[in-house]
Amino acid sequence: xxxxxxxxxxxxxxxxxxxxxxxxxxxxxxxxxxxxxxxxxxxxxxxxxxxxxxxxxxxxxxxxxxxxxxxxxxxxxxxxxxxxxxxxxxxxxxxxxxxxxxxxxxxxxxxxxxxxxxxxxxxxxxxxxxxxxxxxxxxxxxxxx
Amino acid sequence: xxxxxxxxxxxxxxxxxxxxxxxxxxxxxxxxxxxxxxxxxxxxxxxxxxxxxxxxxxxxxxxxxxxxxxxxxxxxxxxxxxxxxxxxxxxxxxxxxxxxxxxxxxxxxxxxxxxxxxxxxxxxxxxxxxxxxxxxxxx
Numbered sequence: 001x002x003x004x005x006x007x008x009x010x011x012x013x014x015x016x017x018x019x020x021x022x023x024x025x026x027x028x029x030x031x032x033x034x035x036x037x038x039x040x041x042x043x044x045x046x047x048x049x050x051x052x053x054x055x056x057x058x059x060x061x062x063x064x065x066x067x068x069x070x071x072x073x074x075x076x077x078x079x080x081x082x083x084x085x086x087x088x089x090x091x092x093x094x095x096x097x098x099x100x101x102x103x104x105x106x107x108x109x110x111x112x113x114x115x116x117x118x119x120x121x122x123x124x125x126x127x128x129x130x131x132x133x134x135x136x137x138x139x140x141x142x143x144x145x
Numbered sequence: 146x147x148x149x150x151x152x153x154x155x156x157x158x159x160x161x162x163x164x165x166x167x168x169x170x171x172x173x174x175x176x177x178x179x180x181x182x183x184x185x186x187x188x189x190x191x192x193x194x195x196x197x198x199x200x201x202x203x204x205x206x207x208x209x210x211x212x213x214x215x216x217x218x219x220x221x222x223x224x225x226x227x228x229x230x231x232x233x234x235x236x237x238x239x240x241x242x243x244x245x246x247x248x249x250x251x252x253x254x255x256x257x258x259x260x261x262x263x264x265x266x267x268x269x270x271x272x273x274x275x276x277x278x279x280x281x282x283x284x
Contacts, residue, residue: 053157066192071224073185074236075192
């Protein structure tokens with residue numbers, strides 16, 4: 001399990017570091033998308049989650065959901081393109097799940113990927129992802145989770 | 146549990162891609178409590194795929210004068226206005242500054258304007274935005 005400045009960054013996920021988002025290919029071929037613990041730390045307690053509807057096509061790096069905390073609002077940009085297969089009802093009921101378990105129960109959306117191989121090739125994994133997050137935190141002046 | 150905090154599946158959206166919104170920002174440092182929410186709302190609208198422009202005019206031009214948003218907060222001890230502006234930019238909002246308003250506030254467009262502003266424009270650009278946008282909001 002990787003960590004950067006106290007932020008949990010699992011090394012088995014694929015990241016768009018700039019957008020603070022991750023993607024994971026599941027055994028059934030779908031892709032789960034979420035946000036990083038670093039994003040959660042920046043946003044604070046998330047109080048609202050508005051995903052796109054099931055069936056909607058999402059372009060790579062475009063908004064698949066909107067999340068709000070008391071002091072921040074922004075899009076979750078999907079690291080890969082695809083069609084929305086499922087939204088997270090548990091997070092709809094309790095958006096703070098995103099903060100408490102960003103890589104597990106706090107997932108944002110499940111997609112049927114349009115081009116996983118092509119899109120994921122541009123994402124960062126493992127030690128390279130940890131290094132890229134360290135660089136981003138340095139540039140952002142982020143002290144730690 | 147307070148049922149008002151719960152969301153239903155209706156709280157999902159298809160998209161609003163192609164919708165355009167212009168927020169005309171006339172409030173400035175003399176009314177700091179009016180200076181944060183418009184950026185928050187702009188970020189929210191942009192996050193939902195709308196194309197959002199914020200146009201600073203009248204006293205609003207002072208919000209993008211170097212040294213002002215870096216220290217100004219809407220509420221005592223709150224987040225600085227520059228951070229709200231940067232969040233809006235990160236969500237995709239474009240920032241326009243009204244050039245005819247600048248002399249009245251002694252703002253030099255070459256040296257006094259924060260880097261976050263995308264374009265310094267005349268009133269005709271604002272008029273065009275107002276006439277062509279799906280929604281126009283004034284703050």
